[in-house]
Amino acid sequence: MKEVYLDNNATTPIAPEVAEAMQPFFTTEYGNPSSMHTIGGRVKKYLDRAREQLAALINAEPDEITFTSCGTESNNWALRGSLLAQPGRRHIVTTKVEHPAVLEVAAYLGSRGARVTQLFVDGDGLLNLDELRAAITDETAIVSAMWANNETGVIFPIQEIAEICAEKGVSFHTDAVQAVGKIPIDVKKTPVSMLALSGHKLHTPKGIGAMFVRRRTPLKPFMLGGHQEHGRRAGTHNVPYIVGLGVAAELAAKYMDDENTRVKALRDKLENALIEQCPDARRNGHKVLRLPNTSNISFEFIEGEAILLLMDAVGIAASSGSACTSGSLEPSHVIRALGVPFTAVHGSTRFSLSRYNTEQEIDYVIEQVPPIIDRLRKMSPFVGGDVY
Ligand code: PLP
Numbered sequence: 585m586k587e588v589y590l591d592n593n594a595t596t597p598i599a600p601e602v603a604e605a606m607q608p609f610f611t612t613e614y615g616n617p618s619s620m621h622t623i624g625g626r627v628k629k630y631l632d633r634a635r636e637q638l639a640a641l642i643n644a645e646p647d648e649i650t651f652t653s654c655g656t657e658s659n660n661w662a663l664r665g666s667l668l669a670q671p672g673r674r675h676i677v678t679t680k681v682e683h684p685a686v687l688e689v690a691a692y693l694g695s696r697g698a699r700v701t702q703l704f705v706d707g708d709g710l711l712n713l714d715e716l717r718a719a720i721t722d723e724t725a726i727v728s729a730m731w732a733n734n735e736t737g738v739i740f741p742i743q744e745i746a747e748i749c750a751e752k753g754v755s756f757h758t759d760a761v762q763a764v765g766k767i768p769i770d771v772k773k774t775p776v777s778m779l780a781l782s783g784h785k786l787h788t789p790k791g792i793g794a795m796f797v798r799r800r801t802p803l804k805p806f807m808l809g810g811h812q813e814h815g816r817r818a819g820t821h822n823v824p825y826i827v828g829l830g831v832a833a834e835l836a837a838k839y840m841d842d843e844n845t846r847v848k849a850l851r852d853k854l855e856n857a858l859i860e861q862c863p864d865a866r867r868n869g870h871k872v873l874r875l876p877n878t879s880n881i882s883f884e885f886i887e888g889e890a891i892l893l894l895m896d897a898v899g900i901a902a903s904s905g906s907a908c909t910s911g912s913l914e915p916s917h918v919i920r921a922l923g924v925p926f927t928a929v930h931g932s933t934r935f936s937l938s939r940y941n942t943e944q945e946i947d948y949v950i951e952q953v954p955p956i957i958d959r960l961r962k963m964s965p966f967v968g969g970d971v972y
Contacts, residue, residue, distance in 0.1 A: 587899045588945040592785075593734050593762060593878060593936035594903055598828075599787035605831040606789075609824035617821050618812060627823055634830025641833040642779065643770040644796045650813045651794050651826050655761035655782030656685040658795040659728075661806035661817070662757040662778045663689045666726040667698060669802035673725035679703045679711060679740075680921040686728050686759055687917075699723070707923050708870035709738035717748055726755045731763035731779075735918040735934055736869030737878025739767070743774050750775045755801055761785055761793075765836030766843055766875050777801040783829040786836050787938075792825035839939045847937050848876035850946045854935060855879040861954040863961075868919055868932055877937040882919070882928035886960040891933050894956045900949055903934045 589597065609630070615623035617631045635646040652658045663676065663686065676690050680702050687702075694700040701719045703711055711729070720727065727749050732739045742758055749756035757778040763769060764779075765786035771779060778801060783792035797803055797816070810818035859865045864884035883891060888904025895902055904916075915929040924932070935949075 585899045586948060587901070588941075588949055589901045590935045590937055590941070590945075590949065591901045591903045592938040593737075593934065595784045595790060596787045596938050597940055598789055599832060599835055601835060602788050602828040602831050606824040606828040609827055613823075617823060630827050630830075631821060631823060634826045637830035638794060638833040641769070641837050642764065642781075642796060643772045647814075648771075648796050648798060649794055650797060650816045651792070651821065651829070652807075652817055653791060653819075653822070654793040655683075655759065655780050655785075656793075657806070658780030658782075658793050659683070659685040659757075659759050660689050661795060662780060662803070663693060663726060663728060665803040665806050666755050666757070666778075667693060668804035670725045673723050675699045675701070675721060675723040675725060677701045677703065677716070677719045677724055677727040679705065679729050681705055681709065681733055681735075681738075681918045682728065682730055683734055683759055683761070686730070690728070698725075703729075705738075705921050708873075709733060709736050709868075709918075709922050710870060710873065711740055711745075713741065713744055713748065716745060717752075720749070720752050720754055724752075724754045726757055728757045728759065731758045731760035731769070732767070732875050732878075733869070733918060734762045735916055735932075736880045736922070737762070737875035737936075738869040739763070739873045739875065742776065746775045749777070755803075762875060762878075765833070765840070766877060768840065771796055771798070778803070783825065783832060786829075786832045788825060788828040788832045792822060792829050794829065842939055844876045847939060847941065850941055850943060851877055851879050851935070851937050853943075854937075854946050854949060855881065857950040858953055861950075862957045865957070866924075866928060868922060868924060879935045880919070881933055881935070882924060883931040883933065883957050883960075884925075884928045885964045886931045886957065888931050888933050890960050891931065891953075891956060894960070895953065898952045898956075900952060903936070904932060 615627040617628035635649050639646045639649050678690050690700045746756050755777040758776050760779045761782045764781040777798050779796040784790040807818045866882050868880040919929050919932045
């Protein structure tokens, strides 16, 4: 059976160049880069190279990059480390649509005495910057707002948010796990204090992440027990994965134009065709201020899970809500935050593409999905009736 993978915001296929570059570090190049001897020193050179490659993707200095185990760890570190470093400041400002890797950390810190403000978004998934400005006080330790949303792809005005925080002298962390590699990011131009990223969203295996930390950002370490990463993140380096992340960063820069032209055109073709051919289908999130690879469509009156199952039966992999929330029948907190009507929240389906998708694949999805929606609608108890 044909398989079409349109769930790249959950995880991405591993780039062959990444897998190849990692290979020696599973076999011959087993040294510990912190060791003094030649075998370790050889490996250290590759670690340094990967740091430079990743720094180049976001225009950071290599010493502003710290490798972590994943995006979740980077986000945990940013929030917890910022509060620990600023005992006089106990306030966190974040948004309603963050990934649980920020929301749940903020909630935990809230249960330990911090005050948490969650900013609302409008129907397009965008923030009101006056509300953000008003929320920041002398007690604010950190503002955390994602660069791009994992479910809708909506891009927040990070330049403006970063400038507001810089003006007010407050640390600004952005969860850029979905944005890095898909859209241009330049931390010399955009004054973010901390930026979290994850390898498996840009074609490495799962289990490697990083954080950009601007010099002089108040931040205590989260992982203790070693001097690695200049004492900022303890733990023996995961060398094969770090090397893979370096190569993935270089490839992302190389394919950035393709992502923003060809992949975006494929996304638009898919979205327009499905909205045109399926009655009562609507896009969730701003039409333009959005990642080029993501389309979130609600098919009203039917369940996203049913759509996913029938698509899966014809080899199409997509997602309803985020990968973390699918598996539960709870509607997505992101789609609910946009004020999407009840009849459409449950039918929200996310299609997320990558550079490996082809036009033939998109044509296949356009051919398969409308009959699936039609079939489910005929079975829906909600269609044409009073849902309450
Ligand atoms: N932040 C966002 C926006 C994400 O989409 C994800 C993963 O889905 C994460 C954080 C977590 O990253 P990781 O899987 O590397 O822990």
